[in-house]
Amino acid sequence: MSTGTTKLDVVVSDVVPVNDLVTRFHFRRRDGELLPTFSGGAHVVVEMRDGDRTRLNPYSLMGSPLDTREYTISIRRDDVGRGGSLFMHRQVKPGLEMVISYPVNLFSLDLRARKHLMLAGGIGITPFMAQTAQLAGAGGNFELHYTCRTASLGTYADVLRERHGNRVRLYHDDREERIDLERLLSSQPLGTHLYVCGPAGMINWVRARAASLGWPPETVHFEHFAAPQPGAPFDVELAVSGKTIRVGEQQSLLEAIEAAGVDPPYLCRGGVCGQCETNVISSDGKFIHNDHWLSEEDHRSGCKIMPCVSRFEGKSLVLER
Amino acid sequence: MTAKTIISRPIYGTLSPQPGKHHLFIADAEGALAITDMAGKAPPGFFDGAEIVFIPDPEGKHISALEALEPAQLHLPPSFASLLPRLRQTLTNAHMGLRLYLAGTEGLIGQAMQAALEAGVDHTSIETEHRGSLARRMQCVHCKGITENVTTQPAACSHCGLLLLVRDHYSRRLAAFQGVCINAEDRSEIPPMEEAFP
Ligand code: FES
Numbered sequence: 225m226s227t228g229t230t231k232l233d234v235v236v237s238d239v240v241p242v243n244d245l246v247t248r249f250h251f252r253r254r255d256g257e258l259l260p261t262f263s264g265g266a267h268v269v270v271e272m273r274d275g276d277r278t279r280l281n282p283y284s285l286m287g288s289p290l291d292t293r294e295y296t297i298s299i300r301r302d303d304v305g306r307g308g309s310l311f312m313h314r315q316v317k318p319g320l321e322m323v324i325s326y327p328v329n330l331f332s333l334d335l336r337a338r339k340h341l342m343l344a345g346g347i348g349i350t351p352f353m354a355q356t357a358q359l360a361g362a363g364g365n366f367e368l369h370y371t372c373r374t375a376s377l378g379t380y381a382d383v384l385r386e387r388h389g390n391r392v393r394l395y396h397d398d399r400e401e402r403i404d405l406e407r408l409l410s411s412q413p414l415g416t417h418l419y420v421c422g423p424a425g426m427i428n429w430v431r432a433r434a435a436s437l438g439w440p441p442e443t444v445h446f447e448h449f450a451a452p453q454p455g456a457p458f459d460v461e462l463a464v465s466g467k468t469i470r471v472g473e474q475q476s477l478l479e480a481i482e483a484a485g486v487d488p489p490y491l492c493r494g495g496v497c498g499q500c501e502t503n504v505i506s507s508d509g510k511f512i513h514n515d516h517w518l519s520e521e522d523h524r525s526g527c528k529i530m531p532c533v534s535r536f537e538g539k540s541l542v543l544e545r
Numbered sequence: 546m547t548a549k550t551i552i553s554r555p556i557y558g559t560l561s562p563q564p565g566k567h568h569l570f571i572a573d574a575e576g577a578l579a580i581t582d583m584a585g586k587a588p589p590g591f592f593d594g595a596e597i598v599f600i601p602d603p604e605g606k607h608i609s610a611l612e613a614l615e616p617a618q619l620h621l622p623p624s625f626a627s628l629l630p631r632l633r634q635t636l637t638n639a640h641m642g643l644r645l646y647l648a649g650t651e652g653l654i655g656q657a658m659q660a661a662l663e664a665g666v667d668h669t670s671i672e673t674e675h676r677g678s679l680a681r682r683m684q685c686v687h688c689k690g691i692t693e694n695v696t697t698q699p700a701a702c703s704h705c706g707l708l709l710l711v712r713d714h715y716s717r718r719l720a721a722f723q724g725v726c727i728n729a730e731d732r733s734e735i736p737p738m739e740e741a742f743p
Contacts, residue, residue: 336665336667337665338664338665339665409641409642410566410640410641410642411640412640412641413639413640413641413665414636414637414639414640414641414643414664414665414666415664415665415666416641416665435564436564437564437565437566437641437642438563438564438565438566438567438641438642438643438644439641439642440563440644440667440669440670442667442669442670443641443667443670
């Protein structure tokens with residue numbers, strides 16, 4: 225078992241198709257008790273037992289933090305990913321018993337802020353569902369700008385408009401509606417905090433603009449779970465446990481380490497929390513870093529790797545694990 | 546440079562130009578030199594979007610050096626108390642993109658920061674540089690009175706008269722160091738008073 229990843233035994237209480245790509249899953253505790261409380265922005269790691277293969281994927285909780293009878297997550301189907309979302313969409317039915325982690329929040333609101341400005345892209349809307357519910361309940365000051373491809377793929381846009389009215393602004397790609405980012409970021413009262421969740425390109429764009437317009441780094445919060453990318457298989461020597469393992473094409477390095485019976489720490493499995501940071505003892509080849517945790521310097525040095533999302537290509541790799 | 550003792554003891558840096566649309570400087574006395582030193586590192590046109598609020602000493606030292614930077618605005622209030630209402634107003638109406646720079650005595654930095662915190666600015670977002678006197682603003686934990694410009698250890702509370710040990714324990718909310726009675730057991734015991742914060 226890993227740091228902070230105490231497990232919860234749950235049962236799938238409902239599966240609700242939301243639109244062509246997105247399905248919502250509801251979980252309750254098998255023993256009928258209340259689930260642990262969480263704050264807006266928290267995620268859980270869902271264990272997917274698919275034959276002899278176990279995938280562990282993080283998903284943001286989207287229900288109101290005020291209601292802990294059930295947890296809800298929404299998953300966008302990814303036809304070219306490593307199969308986690310397809311497994312959820314195809315195999316998970318009401319009544320299925322599953323295991324999820326306790327909630328962990330790596331994207332929490334800074335409640336000292338005078339105002340919360342939220343920018344969502346696509347399925348990146350899910351943490352904001354919980355955060356807006358939390359803030360609305362406490363009379364908080366927020367504004368949500370939500371970009372989606374088309375109105376029919378604007379997951380929960382209608383719900384959000386109904387709950388929060390004008391505090392929610394929608395932008396549709398197919399109607400060429402674009403956020404005027406420069407104006408938006410320049411017109412916020414001092415003491416505003418910015419939250420971004422969506423595709424990597426959007427996060428990078430918003431962070432870069434905010435930095436150049438004088439938003440201090442501590443006022444800019446973002447979450448992007450990198451999904452582990454498939455790649456060529458490679459071999460790794462685990463020096464501490466004295467094992468040599470092979471990382472399969474569809475497997476992450478972290479999953480391969482776990483499959484060998486070694487239990488490294490993790491929290492997010494998406495390259496953001498820093499828990500799985502591992503020292504490289506020696507290497508001969510090229511690192512494929514996909515995390516948002518290590519600095520560019522760390523990436524260049526070849527001394528560290530985040531096994532939840534990053535890979536390696538080359539002759540040999542020895543890790544301190 | 547002030548040594549790090551306990552966690553609440555503020556640590557000051559060296560002013561450096563930040564990305565931003567507007568820049569607000571608040572300084573007193575020798576703090577002006579922190580601004581002029583920083584100006585050498587600032588990109589061209591930096592002071593076109595800058596406002597400097599400077600509390601000069603009675604001789605008006607450093608005023609001309611600040612004028613030479615040609616900031617968009619230069620204000621010379623006589624005291625911190627007299628600039629506070631206007632500062633509050635500025636911060637309330639300001640937008641993200643305004644950066645704050647505080648330079649000079651600890652009393653000035655602390656009180657300006659207190660106003661900024663009330664406006665929702667994170668203290669880590671503020672550039673600070675300590676210059677000049679180490680004199681402390683002290684709150685007596687017994688009568689709650691504030692004594693300005695404390696330079697000795699121990700120091701007498703200007704309100705209740707108790708002899709206080711000036712601690713490194715700092716309250717950001719009050720912008721003051723905490724002073725605790727040094728001879729509570731036996732008032733006749735008077736430890737020597739030394740110049741500690743020149
Ligand atoms: S588990 Fe969070 S960065 Fe790898």
